[in-house]
Amino acid sequence: MIVSAQPRGARQLKPKGETVTIEISQEIADRLVNAPSEALNVEIKRWISPSEPKGIAKIAIACMALRNRNGGYLVIGLDDDTLQPSTEGKPTDIRATFHIDVVQQIVSKYASVPFEVAVAFGNRDGSEFPVIAVGAGVTFPVAASKELAPDGKPLIRQHAVYFRTLNASGVPSSSPARHSDWREIVEICFENREADIGRFLRRHLGAAGAAAFMEQATPSGKLQLKDRAIEALNRNEERLKISLASQGLGHLYGAKGTWSALLLFDPPLPHDASLSDFLNTIAGANPSYTGWPVWLDSRGFQVEEFRPKVIDKAWEAQIISLDESWSGKHADFYRFDRVGELYLWRVLQDDLTDKVKAGTTLDPALMMYRVLEVLAVGLAFARAFGRGAETTLAFAFRWTKLQGRELDSWADRSRYISSHGKAAGDIADGYTELPADSPPEAIAPFAQAATRDLYELWDGWQYPLGAIEQQLERLLKRSL
The missing domain is CATH 3.30.950.30 (Schlafen, AAA domain)
Structure with missing residues (x-):
């Protein structure tokens, strides 16, 4: 049928x-x-x-x-x-x-x-x-x-x-x-x-048991890797500030809600490849799951200033378009380092849309889509570089300007979410890591772990694993 x-x-x-x-x-x-x-x-x-x-x-x-x-x-x-x-x-x-x-x-x-x-x-x-x-x-x-x-x-x-x-x-x-x-x-x-391993585990272990099983399957004891990932995230945030200031856009930093992600390969990629070949590889490997994919290749953009440039031996791209004259509103910054360190920063879509007032809401499903996309695209990059079980992918996340926001599924009103009050904090960090040979269908528990501290700002709420798995299925089928 x-x-x-x-x-x-x-x-x-x-x-x-x-x-x-x-x-x-x-x-x-x-x-x-x-x-x-x-x-x-x-x-x-x-x-x-x-x-x-x-x-x-x-x-x-x-x-x-x-x-x-x-x-x-x-x-x-x-x-x-x-x-x-x-x-x-x-x-x-x-x-x-x-x-x-x-x-x-x-x-x-x-x-x-x-x-x-x-x-x-x-x-x-x-x-x-x-x-x-x-x-x-x-x-x-x-x-x-x-x-x-x-x-x-x-x-x-x-x-x-x-x-x-x-x-x-x-x-x-x-x-x-x-x-x-x-x-x-x-x-x-x-x-x-073997699609949707998480669903298979839930059927036999229950949602809580599946989450615990996947947590045990995650590489353990890698505190040093987590520290390195967070340090790299902080370092790239400083590069972001420099880039925005150089274009007279320093006021954007801290003015709106943002989210950022850092992908780190462990062990690092060999850096003997040319910068051009490195960019070709990650650009070609990006599955383009969404209309505005993470770590997108902007070399073909009509606006020349949005195209990537080599700065300090890495590719940087800054895409700031705050009106509707060019493919909608976007505020992005990317940095691609060929050793296997990829960073992205974005203004929250909740603060760029006309559907809700800026600074008042966070769409939890929209944000979960993005986290799932970051993990899935990271796995695609790892596959393109021939990395398998010997490589761990570390993902660090950060969200800012959250204080006082309410959870609101404004992007799709069919996704109902009950009230959980207002965010009781302004910044949230997240972290997860997974083997480079992980199937994308199995990343739902990792996305839940990465966003735990974010969603707990709303009265300790946790995003249900079953709902994350449904969103993951839609993401992988590109049916958003």
Whole structure:
């Protein structure tokens, strides 16, 4: 039985076979075309025709490769080198040309196991660009069921398993799986077959027992690693202040509520890679779970000052846009150090929206999504660098300007939360660590541990583990 909710900004066709619910919001579509960046889960193509063999092949191969990568997005109409809008081959009627029925028919015809896609149209400078979303949840590889070979030249190879992988230069591409790709393909399928370990444990141990079990599974006795992570967080906060002050934006620090996160690899990554290759690797590995992902690659942004720069042997990016003129309101700072130290700082979305008064609320579910995203993206980075059980990922968090705020699910009123009074503190820190080979489906207890001190500011409240697991499932399926 196929169950599929109608997505926001996209219409779906429900194919027969293995499917999962797939949605794409207008926010995600707009971000992908206004701030484009190719990654393992995001492919960018110039204008193509879904009615011609070359266009059909590109759509089918890209969608199968993304499916085997566990979902992602195909963005059409941008130059994949310059990331700027392309005009050559642009159809007169974009929505009719890339109608969901047209795209779904191509996928269902050439994929050995038909899977669900969705189509939305991102807006950029008054023009629309198709964004095809491919669902997560692959449990065995999808191969090409038939060949497409006009004039005897194969554009799609029958039986080939296409996969999004990094080429020798660290650039993502879609191609037939190589022998070195199969381990990762099998791991992705295995993790989906064993999806939601936390739910399995709850079924046998109960929620409290599962949380205790996962706590015991977390590396213990690493006080030194925690101290190093917190020290790195503090050090990057100082770099943030310097960066804001250099742009005349020092007043932002301490003026609004913020959250920050620090990811630390232990042992560190070897620093013999070039800065360019390092950035290509983390940019290509980012799964882009949300419309404005953590540690995003801003090299393709239209505003030059938002693009990353090398400062003191690390990449820094500052994205301050406090009006609606460019992809909404954002205030972000990133620092990527190739030894395996990644930092991000953001103004709380609760203080940038017009839906609630700044400084008065914190949406607990919205914040939990972000924490889950930080952990999941950290695991994706670790996989891209070939790290496994021998590596521990340490995550340190900090939230500021919390005093007097109330918990309010303003971003989605269907998520009811009862009153827990006002925050009884202004700053909260969080910390967790997990092995680099942890499956993303198992991170809910770690997110609960990382946010414990944050949510306890509201009369000792604790975010229910079951609710976190539900949000994690939505995050990994990119159905926010």
